[in-house]
Amino acid sequence: MKGRLVLEDGSIFEGEIFGYGEDTGGEIVFNTSMTGYQEILTDPSYKGEIVTMTYPLIGNYGINTDDFESAAPHVNGLIVKEVCPEPENWRLDSNLIDYLERNKVTGICGIDTRALTRKLRSEGTMRGIITKKDDDDTALINKAKAVPALSGRDLVSTVSSKEVYQLGKDNKYRVVLIDCGAKKNIITSLVNRGCQVTVVPAWTTADEILGLNPHGIMLSNGPGDPQDVPYLVDTVKKLLGEKAIFGICLGHQILGLACGAETFKLKFGHRGANHPVKDLASNRVYITSQNHGFALDNNSVKRLDIDITHLNVNDGTVEGLSHKKYKAFSVQYHPEACPGPEDSNYLFDKFIALF
Known part of the structure; x- marks a missing residue:
């Protein structure tokens, strides 16, 4: 089925529709990972985005x-150069x-994903639609702009768990994970280290979280602009100094906002499995x-x-924080990987050592 990718700047790319087939829209972003498309599709952080x-x-x-990060895909759409209809893999299910x-x-x-990526790198991410309709170009561009x-x-509220649930019930340490759209492997990484993980919705109050008597609190990854979840920022302000806190990705930004920092939107973001980050304490690059x-x-x-503990080697942005007074730290990247390297999974051990 013939289709088109239409960007808000008026760019139009011709291609073929696959998968569901209905028109869709979102912010067009790109991911440079060579593998891991299954984890990317099911990462709740991609809510509202079409991934190239x-x-x-x-x-x-x-x-x-085995490789799902959540129960269903969260991307608004997928853009590829070539899709393989007949895969080969001993674990293959479909x-x-x-x-x-x-x-x-x-x-x-x-x-032409190379041309599309070059455009997004030079002009920044932009809104767009995937469509099979034969409407005139002006009408389609207006749809992309809309x-x-x-x-x-608030995209976090659309992907957060609606109920409290627990994993690793008989484990030694108690961790409350505030679910902003948590990837499954964050929970797995904690459970495998002896943590009883209680997952709570993002709107759970500080009193309710402390009432669970945790050793530590995890702020998960999630979609959207961190400034659109002020209720979560207020919650973390009240939790600072009460328990050990570890933030990942969106959780890193939320911790920063709770401490009084400011956030901004990157031109085209960081999405991939090979981003170099420098640990300022050790001078080691991960x-x-x-x-x-x-x-x-x-x-x-x-x-x-x-304190800023980590910096992105490519653009110098903040990749890690540590509070000077309280047991609280965060990283912008994913130490649980999936997809990607496992160089930084020691951070889960660092978190547990604070209990």
């Missing part, structure tokens, strides 16, 4: 039941095309997995009772 995979062949190892169709996610292939931006709406479109403002952080 820069690696040219996607779907060659299919879909399996192919990518059928999986997207079952889960009502529209993809488009045959796109797609909601990431900022100005290769990290990342997925975020917002960051903490360096200058605003320097005025506060928090």
Whole structure:
């Protein structure tokens, strides 16, 4: 089925629709990972976004039941150069095309993803639509311009768990994970280290969290602009100094805001499995997995009772924080990886050592 990718700046890319097939819109972003499309599709942090995979062949190892980061895809759409209809993998359960169709996610292939990525890098991420309609170009461009931006709406509330649940029931340490759209492997990383993890909705109050008597509190990853969840920022302000706190990705930004820092939107974000991050204490560089479109403002952080512990080697943005007074730290990247390197999973041990 013929289709088009239409951007708000008027750019139009011709391709073929696969998966669900219905029109979709979102903010167009790109991910430079060579593998891991299954984890990317099911990462709640991509809510509201259409993901462009820069690696040219996607779907060659299919879909399996082990590598999901959540129960269903959260991306608004998928853009690839070439999609593989007949994958090969001993863990294979289905192919990518059928999986997207079952889960009502529209993809488009045959796109010059290199040209698209260069545009997004030079001009910044922008809104767009994937469509099979034959409307005139002006009408389609206007539809792309009408797609909601990431900022100005609470996407966290759409992906957070609606109920409290627990994993690792008989484990030694008690951790409350505030679910902003948590990836499964964050929970797994804690459970495997002897933590009883109680997952709570993002709007759970500080008193309710402290009432669970945790050793530590985890602030998870999640979608959207951190400034659109002020209720969560207020909660973390009340939790500072009460228990050990560890923030990942959006959780890192929330911790920064709770301490008085400011955030801003990156031009095209950090999304991939090979981003270099420097640990300022050891001068060691770690290769990290990342997925975020917002960051903490360096200058605003320097005025506060928090230390910058890690910096992005590529653009110098803040990648890690540590509070000077309280047991609280965070990283912008994903120490649980999936997809990506496991260089930084020691941070979970650091968290537990604070209990």
